[in-house]
Amino acid sequence: MNQIFLDGESVTAEKVAQVAFDRVPVALDETTMERVAACRSRVEELVDTGQVVYGITTGFGKFSDVHISKEDAAQLQTNLIRSHACAVGQPLPIPTVRALMMLRANALAKGYSGIRPETLQLLVDCLNAGVHPVVPEQGSLGASGDLAPLSHLALLLIGEGEAYYEGERLTATDALSRAGLFPIQLQAKEGLALINGTQAMTSIGTLTLVQAQRLAKAADMIAALTTECLRGIPEAFAEEVHRVRPYPEQIGVAKNLRTLLAGSGLTTEQGELRVQDAYSLRCLPQVHGATRQSLAYTADKVSIEINSATDNPLIFLEEGKVISGGNFHGQPMAFAMDFLKIGMSELANISERRTERLVNPALSGLPAFLSHQPGLASGMMILQYVSASLVSENKVLAHPASVDSIPSSANQEDHVSMGTTAARHAAQVVHNAAKVLAIELICAAEAAEFVGADQLAPATRVLYDHLRAVVPPVLEDRSTSAEIEHVAERLLSGDWVDAVEQVTGTLF
Incomplete structure (x- = not known):
């Protein structure tokens, strides 16, 4: 299996997904480790000479004016992790924790944080060995970074807290031991280096983005199938229409739809059955395209954040400076996640409207609720x-978390991003959207039974066939809960999108 090298510069969202979902191993090269070691040497000089540097020879937050002696520097870091590991709620999913571990290691590999090479290596070894800390999902303000969640990650490295290993939830000590690994004693600056950053919001956000991008393509495919079953008019997707309103995303979605509908025996021409379609069909490029715009914005911000140094203070060897700044502030990611969830909410919103058209006999011309009896x-x-319920829930979740701020640390940290809340809500919106799209797909496939699945376009027929392999026609009433959940997971995985693209070529 190939491995992905962490150098603080070249990680992509796709690489994060490979490590998170496919368990591709990561590695640190010699040049990276030399850079990390050089930065560490500077930290040790600061401790030896007793210089006043935040978090190294001082306390944290409001305690930044309290001097810490050389003798207490190591204990300070251990105390930091123990005191800050107070997150609550359900544990983050293991793929998210793997992304969290990878992204924190990548940030440390940039060589501005002052961590020891052996501590960074242990983090990488835990990731590759499948030793995953139990990280509760709630408790971060998104500035000074994701302190509480990342502290649970750091606990693992000192042999405290809990971890999953080979499907079991164990004490961290037992998990490390079974994997043949050993905890370390944190030294000066290391605790702060491990927890001062945006990796919780960014790990959730990166995986959410990847899944949202898959759903955006799937939505075009499902909408094309629905368009056929409702005898829609593809002329609304004509190149001329979108050339005169030249949003690249709108143009791309329109081209997707033309490609997906090519060869269909079910679509109609203007005036054949009706002069124009309802907005949920006719305006597909405009609405789906606008969602693509929100994803493009998010992707740009994620690509920067996953290769950034986001802790404090930062150590600049060439300039000879140690600077206290605010790169831990999650505002850029908070805005990006809020924009993503708004875009994905609308993708689900218009999907539910298409589902309504499929099941409503007054709108579809098909049997009521696609019932065979x-x-x-x-x-x-x-x-x-169910689709309407999920869409309504998304409207609540889409409220921007980034507009909120509650001061902390005795008003030293008087403005925070709530970026991790935004990312968590975005993840829920995307999973809800997957279920909404799954419902549309199931309904569209059922409609195809009435209009003639043999007349579907080659591309949509591939999607129909994949759906039918796991969801047979509903000839008699049955519970479809498990089927909806399974189809949603297939859409999130991107497998069916890949299958359709084998017929169409890569879509926008």
């Missing part, structure tokens, strides 16, 4: 209810 069997009736 109307009246006796309810068919897809309540699937639309």
Whole structure:
């Protein structure tokens, strides 16, 4: 298996997803470790000479004016981790924790944090060995970084707290021991270096972005299938229409739809059945394209954040400076996550409207609720209810977390980002959107049974066939909860998108 090198400069969202979901190993090269060691030497000089440097020879936050002796420098770091490891709530999913570990290691590998090479190596070894700290999801303000969640990560390295290993939840000591690893004693600056950063919000946000990008493509594919089943008019997707309103994302979605619908025997022309379609079909490029704009903005910010030094203070060897700054402040990611969840909420919103058109006989011309036994069997009736419920929940979650701030540390930290809350809510919005799209796909496939699945376009037929492999036609009423959940997971994984693209070529 290939490995991904962490150098603080070249990690991408796709690489994070590979490490998180596929467990691709990571490594540190010699040049990176030399840079880390040189920065560490500077920290040791500061401690030996007793210079006043925040978090190295002083306390933290409001205690920054309290001098810490050389003899207490190591204890200060251990106390920091223990006191700050007070996050609450459900544990973050293991893929998110893997991303968290990877991104923290990547930030430390930049060589501005002053951590010892052996401490960084232990973090990488834990990741590669599958020793995953239990990290509760709630408790971060998103400035001074993600202190509480990252402290639970740091606990693992000193043999405290809990960790998952080979499917078991164990004490950190037991998990390390079973993996053949040994805890370390933190030295000056190391505790602060491990927890002062934005990696909790960024790990959640990066994986959420990757899944949102997969869903955006899947949404175009599902909408194309729905368009066929409702005998839609593809002329609304004509190149001329979108050339005169030249948003690249709108143009890209319109081209996707033309490609996906090519060869369909079900679509109609203007005036054949109706002059124009409802907005949820006709305005697909405009709405889906706008969601793509929100994802493009988010992707730009994520690509910067995952390769940034976000702790404090930062040590600049070439300039000979140690500077206390504010790179731990999560405002850029907070805005990005809020924008992402708004965009994905609308992707789900318009999907639910298409589902309503599929199941409503007054709008579709199909049997009521796509029932094969109307009246006796309810068919897809309540699937639309579930979709509407999820869309409504997304509207609440889409409220921007980034507009809130509550001062902390006796007003020393008087403005915070709430970026981790934004990222957590964005993840929930994306998972809700996946279920909404799954419901539309299930309903569209059912509609295809009535209009003729043999007349589907080659691309949408691939999607239909993949759906039918796991969800047979609903000829008689049955519970579809597990099927909806399974289809949503397939959409989030991107597998079915890849299958369709084997027919169409890479879509926008």
